[in-house]
Amino acid sequence: MNKILTTLFIATFLFFCAPVNSQSLDQRTIRIGINSDEVFTTIRIQSFSGNWRVEFGGASPTRDLLTEGEDCTIMLVPKGMVARFSDGKEFGQGYNSITISGGELLNFEIPDQPPVLLQGILEVGYKETSIQLVNKISVHQHVVSSVSKIGITNEPESLKALCVMARTRLAWHLANPQHKEENYDICDKDHCFPFSGCGYNRELVDILASMTSDQTLTYGGKVIMPRYHNTCGGRISSARDIYGEDEPYHPSHPDLLDGKGSENCFHSPGFHWSIELQKADFLDFLSLAFAGGAERVYTGWEPAKVDANGRIYQVTLRGRLPKSISGIEFHRELSEYFGPNGIKSMKFTMELLRRTIIFRGMGQGEGVGLCIYGADGLAKKSQKYLEILKFYYPGTEVKMKAEK
Numbered sequence: 001m002n003k004i005l006t007t008l009f010i011a012t013f014l015f016f017c018a019p020v021n022s023q024s025l026d027q028r029t030i031r032i033g034i035n036s037d038e039v040f041t042t043i044r045i046q047s048f049s050g051n052w053r054v055e056f057g058g059a060s061p062t063r064d065l066l067t068e069g070e071d072c073t074i075m076l077v078p079k080g081m082v083a084r085f086s087d088g089k090e091f092g093q094g095y096n097s098i099t100i101s102g103g104e105l106l107n108f109e110i111p112d113q114p115p116v117l118l119q120g121i122l123e124v125g126y127k128e129t130s131i132q133l134v135n136k137i138s139v140h141q142h143v144v145s146s147v148s149k150i151g152i153t154n155e156p157e158s159l160k161a162l163c164v165m166a167r168t169r170l171a172w173h174l175a176n177p178q179h180k181e182e183n184y185d186i187c188d189k190d191h192c193f194p195f196s197g198c199g200y201n202r203e204l205v206d207i208l209a210s211m212t213s214d215q216t217l218t219y220g221g222k223v224i225m226p227r228y229h230n231t232c233g234g235r236i237s238s239a240r241d242i243y244g245e246d247e248p249y250h251p252s253h254p255d256l257l258d259g260k261g262s263e264n265c266f267h268s269p270g271f272h273w274s275i276e277l278q279k280a281d282f283l284d285f286l287s288l289a290f291a292g293g294a295e296r297v298y299t300g301w302e303p304a305k306v307d308a309n310g311r312i313y314q315v316t317l318r319g320r321l322p323k324s325i326s327g328i329e330f331h332r333e334l335s336e337y338f339g340p341n342g343i344k345s346m347k348f349t350m351e352l353l354r355r356t357i358i359f360r361g362m363g364q365g366e367g368v369g370l371c372i373y374g375a376d377g378l379a380k381k382s383q384k385y386l387e388i389l390k391f392y393y394p395g396t397e398v399k400m401k402a403e404k
């Protein structure tokens with residue numbers, strides 16, 4: 001008896017001593033909040049390929065199969081979620097969760113939004129008056145989907161650098177959850193990491209993600225939150241200036257390789273840009289984007305602080321009570337109001353005419369960390385992905401395998 005107990009004890013002890021993270025990072029599951037900032041009460045899902053199990057959870061759980069080509073509409077009503085399949089089957093009990101899994105590709109649509117293709121598991125739940133969607137896929141699948149979407153290039157070395165950047169961002173979010181109140185690890189918005197399903201997946205990116213499997217960027221032994229943008233316009237700004245964050249691996253430096261021609265992102269359509277806006281439209285923007293009662297009506301604005309690279313990082317809104325906001329916040333509002341092709345970055349000058357303002361700028365995005373067009377330019381200048389990563393994240397190391 002004693003011997004059995006001892007054996008059991010040792011077995012248990014060994015079990016708990018086994019490496020907790022023996023699973024590779026790329027195989028780990030990541031939970032993504034889909035359309036997390038939208039409010040919607042109806043979704044339509046369709047099996048694009050494979051047969052999907054649909055499990056309804058609640059007081060009287062039940063399940064069904066969504067076969068290839070078949071679709072199903074899920075609606076949130078006061079008693080919970082109800083569903084109707086295209087073959088006429090109804091699930092009207094009112095469920096608090098619906099889990100869809102087991103197939104290959106799932107197409108889903110919410111009203112007024114383009115359809116999105118998903119892999120893995122889709123969990124449908126609700127909070128207050130909106131359906132909530134969580135897509136569970138592997139870190140590898142997320143890397144492939146996000147890099148396929150943001151990578152503008154076919155240069156393997158540049159795409160490999162993006163794969164390591166993307167994986168590092170996911171690893172950082174798994175370790176530092178920003179949505180603790182929610183049932184997901186990361187959302188699909190820019191502040192976490194944009195995700196638009198697997199509909200853009202590229203075979204080449206899949207291969208390169210596997211080739212760089214498990215590799216992450218560390219600084220002082222810790223996984224970093226690597227920043228990136230589309231085009232810096234020749235000069236990269238520091239995280240300290242732009243975000244007020246002390247991140248030594250995000251310094252200010254020119255996007256220029258010594259002795260190798262022009263700026264690395266010079267070929268980007270966003271390197272130089274200009275746009276002419278009506279003064280009246282800009283006033284509308286100020287009052288709509290920053291309005292907050294009669295006390296806060298803003299009738300003008302001016303750059304308050306500009307960094308050494310010409311990027312405006314603090315803005316003063318003029319009105320009865322002037323207000324100071326960050327350049328990043330101002331730019332996010334500008335992009336929302338005038339669209340992504342309006343004012344592409346905060347690195348610009350203005351020419352005031354009688355009725356209009358001409359904005360002349362350089363770069364697209366926030367301008368800190370890896371410049372996507374610059375990474376492409378560096379690959380074209382024969383730089384390897386580890387050199388590209390060192391260039392944009394100085395002082396970091398690439399850890400080759402996830403910690404055991």
Ligand SMILES: [Zn+2]
Nearest residue numbers: 186187191192
């Ligand atoms: Zn988020």
Ligand SMILES: [Zn+2]
Nearest residue numbers: 232265371374
């Ligand atoms: Zn650049």
